[in-house]
Amino acid sequence: xxxxxxxxxxxxxxxxxxxxxxxxxxxxxxxxxxxxxxxxxxxxxxxxxxxxxxxxxxxxxxxxxxxxxxxxxxxxxxxxxxxxxxxxxxxxxxxxxxxxxxxxxxxxxxxxxxxxxxxxxxxxxxxxxxxxxxxxxxxxxxxxxxxxxxxxxxxxxxxxxxxxxxxxxxxxxxxxxxxxxxxxxxxxxxxxxxxxxxx
Amino acid sequence: xxxxxxxxxxxxxxxxxxxxxxxxxxxxxxxxxxxxxxxxxxxxxxxxxxxxxxxxxxxxxxxxxxxxxxxxxxxxxxxxxxxxxxxxxxxxxxxxxxxxxxxxxxxxxxxxxxxxxxxxxxxxxxxxxxxxxxxxxxxxxxxxxxxxxxxxxxxxxxxxxxxxxxxxxxxxxxxxxxxxxxxxxxxxxxxxxxxxxxx
Numbered sequence: 001x002x003x004x005x006x007x008x009x010x011x012x013x014x015x016x017x018x019x020x021x022x023x024x025x026x027x028x029x030x031x032x033x034x035x036x037x038x039x040x041x042x043x044x045x046x047x048x049x050x051x052x053x054x055x056x057x058x059x060x061x062x063x064x065x066x067x068x069x070x071x072x073x074x075x076x077x078x079x080x081x082x083x084x085x086x087x088x089x090x091x092x093x094x095x096x097x098x099x100x101x102x103x104x105x106x107x108x109x110x111x112x113x114x115x116x117x118x119x120x121x122x123x124x125x126x127x128x129x130x131x132x133x134x135x136x137x138x139x140x141x142x143x144x145x146x147x148x149x150x151x152x153x154x155x156x157x158x159x160x161x162x163x164x165x166x167x168x169x170x171x172x173x174x175x176x177x178x179x180x181x182x183x184x185x186x187x188x189x190x191x192x193x194x195x196x197x198x199x
Numbered sequence: 200x201x202x203x204x205x206x207x208x209x210x211x212x213x214x215x216x217x218x219x220x221x222x223x224x225x226x227x228x229x230x231x232x233x234x235x236x237x238x239x240x241x242x243x244x245x246x247x248x249x250x251x252x253x254x255x256x257x258x259x260x261x262x263x264x265x266x267x268x269x270x271x272x273x274x275x276x277x278x279x280x281x282x283x284x285x286x287x288x289x290x291x292x293x294x295x296x297x298x299x300x301x302x303x304x305x306x307x308x309x310x311x312x313x314x315x316x317x318x319x320x321x322x323x324x325x326x327x328x329x330x331x332x333x334x335x336x337x338x339x340x341x342x343x344x345x346x347x348x349x350x351x352x353x354x355x356x357x358x359x360x361x362x363x364x365x366x367x368x369x370x371x372x373x374x375x376x377x378x379x380x381x382x383x384x385x386x387x388x389x390x391x392x393x394x395x396x397x398x
Contacts, residue, residue, distance in 0.1 A: 020360040130382060160370060161219040161381035170369040171359060182360035183329060
């Protein structure tokens with residue numbers, strides 16, 4: 001498969017691409033992305049696109065992959081917590097109910113420095129937490145695991161014991177919907193054997 | 200939490216208990232479990248119970264955890280493949296559709312060599328595969344990842360790129376529904392402060 005450039009510094013996204021055997025180089029976007037979309041889907045798609053476009057400007061060939069993940073609880077977006085007090089507030093809010101995790105993905109297929117094909121989508125996964133008591137919340141926050149994560153938790157670590165179930169792609173919650181990314185890369189590869197249409 | 204004895208040799212179950220910070224010792228059941236239940240839930244519950252009871256007979260104190268996982272596709276149970284030909288048949292069958300994974304769990308709380316409390320349940324997770332072509336199936340089989348796994352695949356490895364989504368507990372598919380196990384252990388702990396009722 002053609003060379004993939006991951007426009008993200010997230011160690012979890014790197015691990016996921018490695019897990020499914022995609023070879024890639026890492027070139028994190030540096031800009032401060034901003035999006036004021038009206039829906040969570042729109043927001044993550046725009047953020048993913050901004051990351052991918054920033055990085056794509058440095059490449060002549062290859063497929064640039066931008067991604068962004070947010071947590072949404074009762075119509076409010078929870079980003080990364082600024083401190084542990086805010087992290088505790090987020091977990092308190094998530095416990096005992098269902099929330100949504102959205103990851104936006106943007107794939108830009110570059111040919112001779114021009115984007116020949118663009119694929120953008122948002123994937124949603126619903127996550128249900130068991131109720132947690134104060135001691136459990138404090139213990140989890142102290143572990144520091146949620147410090148750098150949207151919604152202040154990671155489904156792949158110690159928080160797993162509080163997660164009753166999900167509906168959708170598990171890896172989307174970790175930070176990248178790898179099956180849909182893989183299917184999209186396959187599609188791009190198949191199309192590139194035909195004509196490359198300009199964006 | 201009271202000492203947990205895992206009646207399984209599965210490295211994945213060990214990793215899952217470690218992930219959620221439960222300290223345990225490992226004492227795999229040796230017997231050949233057999234079950235001829237009428238439903239997948241009944242079968243995995245009976246198999247888990249047989250494993251737990253065999254191991255519990257060696258302990259005076261502690262909570263013995265037995266578990267068994269099966270994959271069910273169109274009302275047929277898929278166990279571990281006997282060879283790679285059978286593994287390829289299983290993956291061919293699973294691709295492009297939804298199947299169910301059931302894990303049965305049996306917890307036996309031992310006091311002075313007697314089981315004071317028993318908790319048995321079966322957890323179901325639905326798993327949807329993307330369609331796979333022959334090359335993809337063969338490549339996955341050759342990786343050997345599915346050789347020792349029910350249904351001939353592991354959701355946590357390279358097969359992740361073919362899994363569109365799930366409904367239920369992800370870790371149940373890996374081999375142990377850790378959130379429900381944790382909640383059950385909590386419940387047992389709370390109850391043991393009250394009276395211990397004989398089975």
